[in-house]
Amino acid sequence: MRDQQLDNYRALVMMYLFFIHVAYWLHDIHEPCLSLVLFVMPMVFFVSGASLAVAVAGRGLLSTVKGRLIRVVLPFYVYAAVVIALFTAATLILPDTTAYGFRPFSVASYGWSEVLSVILCADVPGVPNNAHLWFIVPYLILSCTFPMQSRLMRRVNRHVYMGGCLLLFAAVQSVTRCELLREVLCYNVFMVGGYLYYRRAGAGARLLAAAASLACMCAHVMSGGDFVPLQAHKFPPDWLYVSYGIFVLCLLSLAVGRVTIPSNRLLRLWNRRGYTIYLYQSIVFLLVPLIGWRPLSWLPVNLVWLSDTLLAIALSTVLVQVTYPLERCVLGRIGGK
Numbered sequence: 550m551r552d553q554q555l556d557n558y559r560a561l562v563m564m565y566l567f568f569i570h571v572a573y574w575l576h577d578i579h580e581p582c583l584s585l586v587l588f589v590m591p592m593v594f595f596v597s598g599a600s601l602a603v604a605v606a607g608r609g610l611l612s613t614v615k616g617r618l619i620r621v622v623l624p625f626y627v628y629a630a631v632v633i634a635l636f637t638a639a640t641l642i643l644p645d646t647t648a649y650g651f652r653p654f655s656v657a658s659y660g661w662s663e664v665l666s667v668i669l670c671a672d673v674p675g676v677p678n679n680a681h682l683w684f685i686v687p688y689l690i691l692s693c694t695f696p697m698q699s700r701l702m703r704r705v706n707r708h709v710y711m712g713g714c715l716l717l718f719a720a721v722q723s724v725t726r727c728e729l730l731r732e733v734l735c736y737n738v739f740m741v742g743g744y745l746y747y748r749r750a751g752a753g754a755r756l757l758a759a760a761a762s763l764a765c766m767c768a769h770v771m772s773g774g775d776f777v778p779l780q781a782h783k784f785p786p787d788w789l790y791v792s793y794g795i796f797v798l799c800l801l802s803l804a805v806g807r808v809t810i811p812s813n814r815l816l817r818l819w820n821r822r823g824y825t826i827y828l829y830q831s832i833v834f835l836l837v838p839l840i841g842w843r844p845l846s847w848l849p850v851n852l853v854w855l856s857d858t859l860l861a862i863a864l865s866t867v868l869v870q871v872t873y874p875l876e877r878c879v880l881g882r883i884g885g886k
Contacts, residue, residue: 552603555596555747557810560819562592563826567865568858573780574678574834577854584779590684591794592801594691594736598743601695614693619880621689621824622670625682627876628828629673635832636676650835651677678831687732691740698741707745714738719788728785735786739794752803759799765792818866825873826865833864840864 566589572578578586608616636654640646646653654675663674670685702710718734725731750758769789770776782790810816819826837860 552599553812554810555599555603556820557812557816558805559596559600559823560816561810562589562596563819563823564862565589566593566827567830567861568854570681570830570834571837571854571857571861574680575838575854575857577857581777584777587779587783588794588797590736590783591739591791591798593684594688594739595743595747595798597688597692598740598745599747600743601699601740602744602747608696610693610696613696617689617693621685621692623880623883624825624828624876625670625685626667627879628825628872629667631872631875632673632676632829632831650838673831676831678834681827681830683732684827686729687736690733691737695740695744698737699744702741702745711738711741711745714741715791718791722787726785731785731787735791738791739798742795742798750802755799755802759796762792762796762799765789766796815866818869822869822873825876826869829865829868829872830861833861833868836864837861 569586569589572583572586633654633656636651637656639649639651640653640655643649652675656675659674666672666674670682670689672682673679705713714734714737718731718738721734722731746754766776766789769792774789775781776789776793779790779793837857840860
């Protein structure tokens with residue numbers, strides 16, 4: 550039986566991610582608020598781990614890799630083909646693309662490094678608003694290798710295993726700035742956390758974890774470190790970023806765990822088609838400033854960011870009615886499901 554609340558959490562986290570991108574990409578809010586709201590990726594990986602924990606049956610390594618290739622890699626390739634074709638056509642048709650928020654695009658400028666970026670799901674060079682694609686490679690690495698971790702976790706005390714994940718990240722952070730390695734180990738903490746602790750941690754344990762994380766953040770600041778901007782601690786992720794993610798997750802779980810979120814058509818759509826919605830943000834975030842629909846900007850407190858977020862969510866909901874069937878059609882023709 551599916552965990553409907555977890556499905557709703559996944560959809561709401563995806564919507565919150567659009568709020569973050571509105572804040573950072575459209576510059577609708579500023580520091581210190583920008584730093585205080587930057588905890589969406591810990592939530593994404595926590596929910597991913599929780600989803601694996603409530604799955605009816607775990608998959609083996611080969612089955613998991615095959616599933617991720619079909620559900621993550623192939624949709625990315627469809628997205629890459631769509632946006633390359635779209636922005637090539639727009640460059641040929643529009644007299645001045647900069648007036649529409651992007652520079653002229655030419656796939657003819659691609660060299661081997663650009664082609665390799667697409668093949669490895671790292672980027673679609675030249676396409677605007679592609680900063681979100683960094684997520685795909687760390688997620689693929691973690692999700693494909695998680696069956697090996699799950700076998701270990703069944704043999705090791707869960708608190709010991711979580712402590713080991715935290716210590717491993719801290720050790721690696723101290724010796725390298727390799728962004729991908731630190732991203733994998735950072736978000737592994739949250740993925741393992743979702744797997745081990747979703748609906749299995751009492752209020753006392755969550756308060757203790759929140760207090761420990763707060764103590765780490767205070768020690769960092771008191772020793773001369775900074776909290777703002779937190780984005781500087783996210784790429785590559787460091788101990789402060791991990792501590793803040795744990796702190797917010799613990800507090801949110803205490804509040805959200807007492808509330809039953811009713812399901813509706815919108816949440817079900819964003820849960821089922823969330824990855825497709827995530828990919829095509831590059832189109833949505835060109836349209837939002839062009840449309841300029843800001844019905845809430847007249848309020849005493851500037852809520853332009855909320856208007857832009859609502860518009861981005863609305864446009865994404867409409868766009869996925871086209872992109873998702875297209876994606877399914879292409880995958881069906883090449884053997885994906």
